[in-house]
Amino acid sequence: MLEDALGYPLRTDDRVATLIVGGALIVASVFVLPAFVLQGYLVRVLRSAATGERAAPSFIDWGELFVDGLKLVVVQAAYSLVISVPTVGAVVLFVVGGATGSEAGVAAFGTVSLLLLLVATLLSILVAYVLPAAMTNFALAGELSAAFDVEAVREAALSGRYLVGVLFGVVLGGVISAVVSPVALILIGIPALFYGQVVAYYCFGRGFAEATDATAGEDTSEPTDVPDRSGLEQPRVGR
Template identity: 40%
Template sequence: MLEDGLSYPIRGDWVGRIVIGGVLGFLSVLVVPAFIIVGYLVRVLEKTIGGDEVPPEFTDWGDLLMKGLVGTIITIAYTVIPVVVYAVVVGVVSGAGGAIGGDTGALVGVVGLLLTLAFIPVLFLVYYAVPAALSAYAARGELGAAFDADLLKPALFSTEYLVAVLMPIVVAVVVWIATAVLAVTVVGLLLVPFVQFYGQVAVFRMFGSAFATVNDRIESGPAGGAASAVGDDVGTAR
């Protein structure tokens, strides 16, 4: 999976794609280019799930922008809402501990501290769920698919998807090291967005491949050949 992901961004006529992606990265402070990049990454998921072995081109920019907007909405829904709920719970528990006082208040305060320390696992759960949600959206082309538990569960509870989530951490570390090295010089700093775009495409390739593998297995069904409803839905989307 790692080898496939790393080789994927430079398949076909890759120079033009990397250049466009890097330039969009430079311009991402203007917001719209950032949405286009997200849309392109969603298209990478879409093409990967559909069985394409070569990255998509930067075509139909309006569609890329729309996919980027929807992808951003999905990411925000999975990221901001859980974090806000978590922060409210921690705040209420910590406040209650201070208001109660005494031994009971101290105990409640300890619970609040433990909840605070649980923030890292919460972030990991968010990181774990977002790619699956985006892949489901890419597979069906519908916003609701990103929140369809029946479509998401097979991927979220599969070994393939777990590996696909852990492998990008390796890519992220490599990209971070490359970025740190390049940032030493002005010329190198100019190359950073291109390296980051390459890493993003590689990572989303891994996510899409894992999602496709799991759902292809479901679609093939048991030995009798009957496919599940989830597999049928994904197959239809393709």
């Protein structure tokens, strides 16, 4: 997977143009709308990787890219709510505890706040792990509901192959970003950041595909004896 991931963004005839456009979209994302186009391209990367394509997609059908990117942001926001709820609760309780004016109240509310922050931290790790599976399932199905298919996400998340894909994606994306970030303001640095994103999402898509293919390919059912009907006379169909 490592070699395929690193070579994936470069196995296309318009690789230079794709990297330049992707880098430009990263810069233009401060204006919000280009960020949706960029996310839409990453949806295509997930779909392309999951279906076994060896070359990265091109920037075509920008309207479709925008719509897919908008949907992906909705998916990401929905999963982020799982983390936001206990975090907001922790902040509210901390403020309420301070407003009580008593040491006992501050201690009690402060303890609950810390517990909620711990829960939020654990949930953030869980969400970061399952979100690539949810995004890839959405990319393959093209429907928002697929991102919340608990069975499909769970099936992938419990696979060692998916774990490897996520780890590769996080590590490769992180390393590439760390290496090029100091020179991101230089013209070549920003396309390299985009390259790192594509590599990471390729790993996510491949990890999901390998996990679900492995699960689907395992036939655990017991063989059944099917009677041989080859020697029996076939019924005639009346006319």
